[in-house]
Amino acid sequence: MYSDKVMDHFTNPRNVGELENPDGVGEVGNARCGDIMRIYLKVENDVIVDVKFKTFGCGAAIASSSMATELIKGKTIDEALLITNKAVTQALDGLPPVKLHCSVLAEEAIQKAINDYKEKQKNKLGA
Ligand code: FES
Secondary structure, eight states: OOOHHHHHHHHSOSSBSOOSSOSEEEEEEOTTTOOEEEEEEEEETTEEEEEEEEEESOHHHHHHHHHHHHHHTTOBHHHHHTOOHHHHHHHTTOOOGGGHHHHHHHHHHHHHHHHHHHHHHHHHHHO
């Protein structure tokens, strides 16, 4: 049912944890399954230099967050905004159709974290 990559990222997830003083945080949840994903970003000169995640959810959500963090690490925030759940799913060699929404959480969490970063930058500039 699950690809080797999904199993690998589920059993050995990358970038698990939190960041102290993150530059952006994005938390999303899926009301139907109750799963929650939080992504922390450290950004320097608009490049994501570090990223961590905490996911309270199913295996596919954990694998998706792990893969998503790997995909955005080292990217600019504009590049990271282009990462869709499709890209995450492809990088995982696919997810079963009933589990596609789990990868959507990863896309949404990244976008929320980047928006949070942008808001914080704006406030900094305004201050
Ligand atoms: Fe909810 Fe996977 S079942 S995120």
